[in-house]
Amino acid sequence: MTIEVRPASLFEDVRALVGPKSPGANVCWCLSYRIPSGLNKELRGPARGEYVAGLCRADPPPGVLAYDGDEPVGWAAVAPRSTTSFARNRRIPHVDDLPVWSLWCIRVRPGHRKQGISHALIAGAVEFARAQGAPAVEAYPLDCGDARVDLTMAYAGIRRNFERAVTHAADTTSVLAGHPRVVMRLDLR
Template sequence: MEIRPASNFDDMRTLVGPRRPDANVCWCLSYRIPSKQNLALRGPERGEFVRDLCGRKTAPGVLAYDGDDVVGWAAVAPRTDTTFARNRKIPHLDDQPVWSLWCVRVRPGFRKRGVVAPLIAGAVDFARDHGAPAIEAYPVDNGDERVNLTMAYVGTRKMFEQAGFEKAGDTTSVIDGFPRIIMRRSL
């Protein structure tokens, strides 16, 4: 498994883009940009916004590759550059300039093949390489209960514990009936 910065738009489209270019799918923008801007971007505009993100000096996250196949995506950025900067349900723990890791997606057909662990490790390395003192994730605390695949993008407590994160706080955010928690890893 190779992890690379998400600077290839075609590979990003494969992981987070719609089947139809005019569809209004997330494109992993809902936590990256303000809600008003997110709602205003329609159809192909969403993809063009992501194309611009892929062309910036700091990529919008990391992609996992199994040989030539792009198989996973992780969104990671400074918390101050995301909607988590103002999120009332997921509080700030302190004044550290932490990075947020809020979306982990494995491409259908490649799930249950060991993509998640190197993908999270790659996101951690990406944040560290860009000067982050710590990285946070906001997964569900689901115990051993199954998480709806549509909402699984936030990850689970167990997934992040296995990647060296520790529970750092509670939130009032809930996804799919499960509470979200703040997991943090010092870098």
């Protein structure tokens, strides 16, 4: 299998990874950290997908997709921290004042897991951010050691999956699915 990571500019491929099975469902669409909470609550059903379609047409697009041939098999959300709720999150500290990019969601389709796709997504997200001029990339994965994490909550990533590409920069007071989150970071300057 050869995995290629590309900018997430094709809405249908993004929908295949983060969209609902039913168009009217009110699922995340990977918007929870990307948009203000009021707008997140306001966007219902198909309006959520329409919003994401607009993000896919924007420059830069909302993240990266991993492909096995023409099939989208993984997603990573990455954007300037200043445009996310991480800019205001009191539980996840800012290491410094650099205009870093945040990498906050990793999703690999069932049937494609345990094949290194999350590692390819992390590396691809870092390269995408670098190409956009980011001075650094941060992620906020779970520090769960060897404990298993419910797949629904594993979107934040697992610290050990990030350790190949980025290093531990800070602890946080944020907890997700019963596990502490850490700040992992890579300086791109």
